[in-house]
Amino acid sequence: MKPAAFDLTLATSLDQVLSVLAGEGAKPVSGGCSLGPMLNLRLARPAALVDLRRVGELRTLEGSAAHLDIGAGWTHAEIEDGVVPDVTGGLMRRVAHGIAYRAVRNRGTIGGSIAHADPAADWISTMTVLDATLLIRGRSGTRACAMADFMLAAYTTTLGADEIITAVRVPVLSAGAKTGYHKVCRKTGEFAQAIGAVVVDAGRGLARVVAGAVEAPPLVLAGAGERLKAGDMAGARAAAHEEIEAALAGHPEAFRALHQVAVDRAFSDAGLA
């Protein structure tokens, strides 16, 4: 279980990263928590790797009253510890705390996690429920991509081979916002079997409900979101159940039930009785 040979560049600037990525078979590596095992199992065989960890441009924090741009290179641990300010009323810190084990959180990055697009990854569902936006840089310039449009399928995104996620644009929630998150997993530190996430922020007009870890991009439960916005909690839960039944019709009953439970518990977690 050792990787096949590859060239490694320890980049110090985004320009250098992009020039390496222009080459054939090159890939970025950030925390290496997901890519590392795939290299070792020889499931990923890039000819060249460019290490992002020394790139200062990926470790920025730029904000306004409306949002915070979190550089892609911040680790789960830094988010958990509040080194990265939490503009989501505690949601991001709690979610970060529930990712893997501390050893993984010390290395794994928010950008790497989103780029990897594991349907069960926590940031994938969290950024979807927050309606976050990704800032993506390629050689032709920078683009912004809504989280809901980014992921096409499991492990498949709109990211080009020569593109890099530079930051995640997270909305600053208002003081009265309520957030809930529930992850069903076999044991501490495991990937989720089901995720439920909910955010209501009247101040920002945000009311979203997400069912994640569905072996595909997270389900945004629009009907549930509308009821939530209207203040109809029972209706929102019922709508969430129906939307999950319909969207996951091809899955076993137990799979659907688990996602319904996760969403129910996210509502409870948010204090939305």
Added chain:
Amino acid sequence: MSIDQQTRDHEAHPAVSGEGIGARVRRKEDARHLMGRGRFAGDIRMPGMSDVAFLRSPVAHARILAVTKPQGHEGEVFTSADCADVADIITRSTIPGYKLSAHPPLARDKVRFVGDIVAMAYAPTRAEAEDLCEATLFDYEELPAIVDCDSGRAPGAALLHEAWGDNLFLETSFDSGGIEEVARTAAVKVEKRFRTGRQCMHPMEGKGLVAWWDFQNDTLVVNTSTQVPHMIRAGLAETLGLPEAQIRIAPPDVGGGFGYKCLLQPEEVLVAWLAMTLKRPFRWIEDRREHLTAGANAREHEYVITAYADARGKLLALDAEVAVNVGAYSVWPFTACLEAAQAGGNLPGPYIWPHYRCKTYSVATNKPPFAPYRGVARPGVCFAMELTIDAVAAAVGREAVDVRAENLVPAAAMPYLNITKKFYDSGDYPASLATAREMIGFDAIRARQKMGEMDGRRIGVGFSTYTEQSAHGTKVFASWGTPLVPGYEQATIRLNPDGSADVKAGIHTIGQGLETTLAQVASEILTLPIAQIRVTLGDTATTPFSTGAYASRGMVMAGGAVSKAAQKLAEKVKALAAHLMQCAADQVRFEGGAIHGPTGSISFAEIARAWYRTPEVLPDGVDTGGLEVTEGYKPDVDTGLFSYATHAALVAVDVKTGATEILDYVVVEDCGRMVNPMIVEGQAYGGVAQGVGTALFEESTYDSEGQPLASTLVDYLLPGPTELPKVRIAHTETLSPFSAHGIKGVGEGGAIAPAGAIVNAINDALKDIGATLCEIPATPERVLAALSEARRANNGRSAA
């Protein structure tokens, strides 16, 4: 799991004076391990050492057509044709009807499981060796794979070993008679099917070895991570054709064994062959993926049990069928039928019933070979038996804990020869159950269940009582006909010139603390502090013969040998001391690490000085054997010393997600005299942790083609600290009448009972819904499936 708490609890216990038997002293070996200064196989570096990698079969069953080496690297890649001088691993047994499997370390003609070794390559680094394996082409013709016992036993099944005519290593049957009669008249009949998942053992350190040629001694040296160095020497001699004397097994630190490292592994044979043939150092370090897909497995059993009882739940007879999925080849030396033999023989466990019939089937399948894992068969039989007891109790409408108590061997019956001729030497089994019932707070739990939980979960309580046959010896192994039968365990002790002592034993330490406990035994006799007693283990060049560390035998066997050798040394020391102090030998006694006579004292160093440096002061007719003794020991019975325990679990089951949380866990155990209670507790904690894995998490799943589905730790779940309960332990000490110091073994016990206690607790939690689990691990999926089956049945009933 909170160990602090336990240690504090126990500070209230009366202190044992000194550091001898019974002292709760810290482990000597931890000093280096806590500093990261242990020396494991992976830490060894030698000039010119190459790393070895293996090309393994990607399919479960196939005929080999060709193995083609990469051009230009023919000398660094090896196939079976290159090692024609390596003998197949064949494990003989004298049990009638036992069929032999020949396991060529490098596959020849056929591959029989995913992971079977097709080619071997070496290179300066492991990555490059893997490159060579990747560039080696393997052509094969796939054959149908046998994955489970039923398909293996079906008529017309594909054959693993064609010459056998079927896929059965062994079929056994035991019948005490009288079952039919009971079947006609018994008030209660309970029929159950149980399954236990296939597991890997996962020692913290995987398998690994370095092999090299020692030109100075003209010897093959193998630094292998093993529990049984002297046996590995015999196994390598058989397979490599070298005389045993020309092989030295010098095991480094071993990071856990659990049975996985008591086997002669094909990788061990092949890497040793490279060193023997090319006269250079070679290394192989198993990775987790190899462990999960190619290493020896354990635990996969299927049971069909019919129990007969009276209206109170007193067992009258048990009729059982046990099938063990033993994989493609027999492991060496423990055979492919040890598991089934133990299953049939140990199913009665701590219980009494008059009539017993048991058939066992050891079925060859296209899975990795099957090894004895901590508890050997007993975690499976205990699970099956404990669930049967609860099922019988349910059938008669009584509390399982009461029915269990009434079926246990009573203390007054000890020593007790049970229906399968197991000789229970001592103990009070019902007392351990009663204490566990008290400690877990059984009555309070029943009251709490009536109130329901705030969070909507359901709680349940379960019990599991077992006996642990430990240190079974010569006659038992001889009856199984294994290739190496343990006899007298030997140990050497020497008083050094500086007055300290060296203890050498051929058993190896694999993390169980023998460097400390054997020093404690010597300290008990000599009263020297354990810091003054250096224990060296395992190296075949420097230690007396031992079959090694398995079957919970270390403390009993090596402890007994050290005790006996230390007593002999004590006599020699006393003779010299008597001469030097001008008194009679029987007036000399040891205390506080010094030697006392009627009028004065003298130190061990002074005795040593007399022998080594000033022999002119020695008396005439002195014992010329000097201050060094080798002695052999075995207990008065070969049938083993029986430790026992009751485990009790309180669980909460989330019926929405199927998740089980262990809220409380109690162990009430008796292993005779505890040489070091802290180490006994460590064994219990570790065993329970593994047992929780067996009960709730761990499973090597395979698809219908024999492809392993759990090939990384993402899919094979091991419990972590947050999944483990705080284990509360209570001890009793019923000394064995048949062993030195009354010691019984304790290495395996902790792992035996958890599945029974935990799944009984889950079933207790779900009893109002009518859901019952009969299969482990009790994953959320299985819990949910049992719940929906119960709901369907309930609906059917209410519709009818």
